[in-house]
Amino acid sequence: MIQKQKATGQKEAIFNNEVVSRFELYNSLFLTLPFYKVKDTGTLLPLFIKHCEEGVKAKQASREIIPAFFNKYAQNNSEKDIMDLLFRFIQYIERQVVLFDAVEDASFQKLNTMDDQSSLHSYLSKGVDNEVLSHKIEQLIQDFSLRLVLTAHPTQFYPGAVLSIITDLTAAIKRNDILTINELLQQLGKTPFFNKKSPTPVDEALSLAWYLENVFYFAAAQIQAEVDQSLQEFQMESRKVIELGFWPGGDRDGNPNVHADNTIQVAKMLRQILFRCYYRDFRNLKRRITFRGVEDTISMVHDVLYKNAFDSNSPYQDISTVLLDNLQKIKDTLLEDHDGLFVNLVDDLIRKVKLYGNYFASLDIRQDSRVLRRVHAFCRQNKPVKAFFPENYDELGEKEKIALLTFKSAKINYDSPPEELLQDTLQTISEIREIQSSNGELACHRFIISNCQQASDILQLLELFLWNGWEEQDLKMDFVPLFETVNDLEDASEIMETLYSHPFYRKHLERRGNKQDIMLGFSDSTKDGGYLMANWSIFNAKVALTKKADEHNIRLAFFDGRGGPPARGGGKTHRFYASMGREIANKNIQLTIQGQTISSQYGSIDSAEFNIAQLINAGISSGIREKHNVLLDPVHKDILDVMAEDSYQAFVALRNHPLFLSYLEKFSPLTLLSKINISSRPVKRNAGGPLKLEDLRAISFVTAWSQLKQSIPGFYGVGTALENQEKKGNWANLQQTYHQSGYFKTIIDNCMMSMSKSDFSITAHFANDEQFGAFWKILHDEFERSKAMLLKLSGQESLMENYPVEKRSIAVREKIVLPLVLIQHYALGHLSQENLSDQERQSYEKLAIRTVYGIVNAGRNLA
Structure with missing residues (x-):
């Protein structure tokens, strides 16, 4: 326990030094950059953030906080000037989120080290002197596989150009290359963050394929190489354990924009991108393998890869077996005639062809x-x-x-x-x-x-x-x-x-x-x-x-x-x-x-x-674990059955409340999500019809609550269920279950993570709303009940106390986007007025919509 606390403390110190301090340093640089010719925006933003924090502490509404700021700090207070500066604030904050992402990603290896005791190699080592365990591991490896499926659900807001900047910015931050960082921040400031029109299913596939080409192609192959190496060391046969899946272009559930020709087009696109990756690797291989005996095979493989990568008229055929056979011929020649020089490059490409075939995912x-x-x-x-x-x-x-x-x-x-x-x-x-x-x-x-x-x-x-x-x-x-x-x-x-x-x-x-x-x-x-x-x-x-x-x-x-x-x-x-x-x-x-x-x-x-x-x-x-505490004995199962039912009844009662949907419609950007040009998929299945909960997509449902900073789907009913068990005298048993059952502990810990991204103080003034005040109190009361019961159950003094790095990261991100939440409320408040002109309505809609991007991106797993 002491060792674990020490390691946790070290991680927290690394996070503060490597992430928080560096973000503050680079952010100060960022705020001084010229941005769309708007003078003093970077100077005013820190003041605006502080003003927002003070307003929330005073339980003020956005309609009070924002005008008060302009009265105090701005020279021009016309509605046009206010709107103009709010848009500039949004643009800065969106990019601050990207900067924080990049700084955090640059420190990833320092913050996340694999536990050697739980690696495949360590398990294989334990089986050396244990024949039963060794056989068990060997059988498990033969049966095991991991399949990761990329889906085009509309909560990914970074376009490809921004993803590339993040990648380059992360690398520059790792090197502490101030000049390059400065240039990339300027590029970031001038790069659009959103589409002018909704993407097609093929656009979505192309955007998501960026991760296949630039991340998974290398990462999955590297992990497979480590698996192969571990198995070979212990005289076990290597086998493919990683598979990739892909939904864009194939997922037509509730998306009338996906058609059969899209599916064919995406399949061809995945193939072509994959062969470009193969060709890129093979060019490096060809530069090194310049020996006699492989010239003809190298030339033939080069031509095949080039045609499949760049010639759209080349016939589409399953050629993975041909590729593997010829790469093996090259490998055999290197081993027999050239002392195995550069055989590692051939092995790497063989491994990738075995992983991805002709299809990638x-x-x-x-x-x-x-x-x-x-x-x-x-x-x-x-x-x-x-x-x-x-x-x-x-x-x-x-x-x-x-x-x-x-x-x-x-x-x-x-x-x-x-x-x-x-x-x-x-x-x-x-x-x-x-x-x-x-x-x-x-x-x-x-x-x-x-x-x-x-x-x-x-x-x-x-x-x-x-x-x-x-x-x-x-x-x-x-x-x-x-x-x-x-x-x-x-x-x-x-x-x-x-x-x-x-x-x-x-x-x-x-x-x-x-x-x-x-x-x-x-x-x-x-x-x-x-x-x-x-x-x-x-x-x-x-x-x-x-x-x-x-x-x-x-x-x-x-x-x-x-x-x-x-x-x-x-x-x-x-x-x-x-x-x-x-x-x-x-x-x-x-x-x-x-x-x-x-x-x-x-x-x-x-x-x-x-x-x-x-x-x-x-x-x-x-x-391979001999013992699992997974709550299936009669005592635990009965308790969890009752808790689930109590939670269900509480949630259904809330869902059936006459103000449930109207509350979301008024105070969240739910009705505006369909106007965000990030997805080819409609917000709800019954497009064109009245809003019904059963037709509303779960993503839109969860996103709406997260924008409000009230993560209702992630906790509501849990507090009631726990409180009921305490009243029944089952508390000691529940605490024991939390500490002994990994499954139950994960449910509870993830619930606390969800609640950590909630902040009811932002909407505290809702309590005085004539129509929705009582409903807000229902939500708030269950939040406070859940928080108290979860802390009591886990023995913690604050939410996510056992995960200080993640907790700190969430806190910094929430501070960055607090102004966006208030700007969103400000815009939605104006949209509820009936006397707006069409132009005014469009402006406030655009303002509300623009805040969604940064809030979701900062949350990382909010929607």
């Missing part, structure tokens, strides 16, 4: 079950499948529907073309074969059915493939149900029982290696049932689904739809996986990384390597 297809049911219904109206089904098929029960499915391959003759949405599904099903043919099977082999509520959702989709060009024996596809709501999670086990017991589906699984992927969504389950119920429902679903898979001898892999904040499954993610017991399948870790999680945890090669290694080590440590 597997393109997942996702569509909502309700759309897929409509596609199936449309096909049933046409010959020859029309004869297989009665007209009242949709009104039949689940068992009757499944009994009618024939799974016969058929070529449908359409009497009339389907509507655009249905046509997209049919075209995509057909074109997946083209992607597999050109880029390899792994380029596109998963179809995810969101909002999956019954086994027929999977089986009917399988039929659609057989009706649209696919043969049973050649159906190289994995069908992945996505269970999201609390009710869907509860029913998931029975749905999979139906599928595993179905003769045709079971036969299909056998052809796919008896492996089933199941996706579980945190975001919608949190929106549906609150933080604690969502986590506990997913935990129980995983236990039940694992048991069901074991009964049918199925190799199960859970694919977790984790977003940025704890409310959407984020936070200390690796701790969740490390705490899984044998009752939960954990040999194949799969998770989405999205929004600011990509830039904050995988934005640099250093951070990506660290976080990939953390997840791998979490999976290995969980697999």
